[in-house]
Amino acid sequence: MRTQNSGNVRSSRSFAYLTVRDRLPTILTKVIDTIHRNKNNFFEEHGEEGVNAEKRAISFLSKLRNELQTDKPVLPLSDDAEDTVAWNEYMQRQQDMMEDRQPVSWFKSPWLYVECYMYRRIQEAVWLNPPIGDFDVFKEGKTQTFFESQQAIMFLCTHLREVLTSMDNPNEKQLFDHFLKFLQVSLWGNKCDLSISAGQDNSQKISPIESLASLQRFILVDDSDQVWSALMTLQGSRETEKRGARVDLILDNAGFELITDLVLGDFLVSVGLAKEVRFHGKSFPWFVSDVTKKDFDWTIRQTMASNHKQMSACGVQWKRFLKEGVWSYHDHRFWTLPHEFCDMPTDAADLYTDLQGSDLILFKGDLNYRKLTGDRDWEHTVPFARALRGFRPAPLCSLRTLKANVQVGLQPGHGEMLTSQEPDWMTNGKYAVVQFFCPPREQ
Ligand SMILES: O=P(O)(O)OC[C@H]1O[C@](O)(CO)[C@@H](O)[C@@H]1O
Numbered sequence: 548m549r550t551q552n553s554g555n556v557r558s559s560r561s562f563a564y565l566t567v568r569d570r571l572p573t574i575l576t577k578v579i580d581t582i583h584r585n586k587n588n589f590f591e592e593h594g595e596e597g598v599n600a601e602k603r604a605i606s607f608l609s610k611l612r613n614e615l616q617t618d619k620p621v622l623p624l625s626d627d628a629e630d631t632v633a634w635n636e637y638m639q640r641q642q643d644m645m646e647d648r649q650p651v652s653w654f655k656s657p658w659l660y661v662e663c664y665m666y667r668r669i670q671e672a673v674w675l676n677p678p679i680g681d682f683d684v685f686k687e688g689k690t691q692t693f694f695e696s697q698q699a700i701m702f703l704c705t706h707l708r709e710v711l712t713s714m715d716n717p718n719e720k721q722l723f724d725h726f727l728k729f730l731q732v733s734l735w736g737n738k739c740d741l742s743i744s745a746g747q748d749n750s751q752k753i754s755p756i757e758s759l760a761s762l763q764r765f766i767l768v769d770d771s772d773q774v775w776s777a778l779m780t781l782q783g784s785r786e787t788e789k790r791g792a793r794v795d796l797i798l799d800n801a802g803f804e805l806i807t808d809l810v811l812g813d814f815l816v817s818v819g820l821a822k823e824v825r826f827h828g829k830s831f832p833w834f835v836s837d838v839t840k841k842d843f844d845w846t847i848r849q850t851m852a853s854n855h856k857q858m859s860a861c862g863v864q865w866k867r868f869l870k871e872g873v874w875s876y877h878d879h880r881f882w883t884l885p886h887e888f889c890d891m892p893t894d895a896a897d898l899y900t901d902l903q904g905s906d907l908i909l910f911k912g913d914l915n916y917r918k919l920t921g922d923r924d925w926e927h928t929v930p931f932a933r934a935l936r937g938f939r940p941a942p943l944c945s946l947r948t949l950k951a952n953v954q955v956g957l958q959p960g961h962g963e964m965l966t967s968q969e970p971d972w973m974t975n976g977k978y979a980v981v982q983f984f985c986p987p988r989e990q
């Protein structure tokens with residue numbers, strides 16, 4: 548069994564190596580440029596102090612880029628945030644695992660760790676300079692993809708409102724068909740992240756519903772019917788009948804993907820499949836396009852303010868769900884730590900306990916999949932349940948388009964066939980999985 552990290556940065560032909568060599572410095576250069584372009588805004592808001600903060604942040608980030616490119620040892624964090632100690636302890640853990648006592652450095656550590664670490668160091672640059680401490684270095688890109696996906700967002704909102712108004716007493720089959728569509732739209736929404744393209748435009752421009760049929764053959768594992776059964780079982784159970792089912796959606800990217808997740812959350816609540824939807828986002832800007840609380844609120848405000856009738860009706864409804872507590876937004880520092888999810892019971896016990904109260908947890912995106920499976924070099928036939936290594940807070944499902952070298956739960960020979968036909972099938976974002984796991988009932 549090969550279970551070392553799939554992200555082997557040491558091998559100069561690996562996807563991980565290329566990411567660290569090419570993609571991460573490009574992202575850092577864009578961040579530096581963004582801060583520089585905002586110099587006048589910082590001056591207007593904070594005077595000279597703002598300009599000094601801009602200079603210090605840029606010099607910090609340029610140094611960081613140099614450390615990365617010259618494979619320097621990774622440095623402990625020097626800020627004083629809620630998660631600083633956890634990060635520095637994790638770095639020590641990495642150090643203890645080094646075979647030859649070499650210092651942990653950018654090209655000699657697991658990919659998952661260095662990639663997460665870079666985003667945390669970017670945040671360190673901002674937090675160490677309080678006048679610009681709440682500046683989101685990725686905001687521009689996130690708003691841009693939202694506006695560039697307007698057409699697709701309008702299609703989707705229209706489709707949702709039509710489905711909801713036309714459904715008077717739907718039978719189970721009709722409900723299932725609609726559910727499947729909204730689940731798949733949310734799945735393919737994950738194509739639109741900005742980290743894989745180092746911030747280049749990756750927005751959705753065509754009708755998301757119409758493209759579903761042609762995309763079906765790219766879903767390598769499709770456990771949608773098990774997700775559906777889990778929801779149906781809840782409907783029949785006495786306990787959940789009383790309190791209603793709770794779905795937790797672990798969000799990934801802002802822009803079009805977030806809209807697909809909100810639409811799915813709306814559908815689940817509006818047709819009674821869930822009583823409560825809890826959205827989980829990041830507590831600081833992460834992996835270029837991930838959702839923060841500000842992005843979440845901004846997206847709902849923008850949707851409400853749209854001139855398009857159905858789109859603004861969606862926004863108004865979403866605002867109402869939040870006000871009534873049917874929907875809620877949560878963040879936890881664990882989502883922006885480098886830990887794999889099987890560490891959650893020990894390293895974020897409060898979050899694990901919270902998730903145990905869920906009836907279904909939907910994990911969006913590639914990074915969440917890497918953390919679910921520990922980003923290991925698993926054989927493709929290893930069952931998903933095994934790759935989770937004891938992470939079993941509640942029934943859970945990963946909705947992920949493939950953008951990294953890890954994939955489990957395939958039929959024998961499937962992975963080999965794909966490799967022979969399309970060597971980059973795990974990283975080109977063309978394929979997807981809907982992978983479900985249900986913890987066995989306690990005896
Ligand atoms: O937004 P997602 O789907 O988690 O993707 C994040 C991207 O960043 C990566 O970590 C690569 O840099 C990949 O896993 C993926 O391409």
Ligand SMILES: [Mn+2]
Nearest residue numbers: 740799800834
């Ligand atoms: Mn992301």
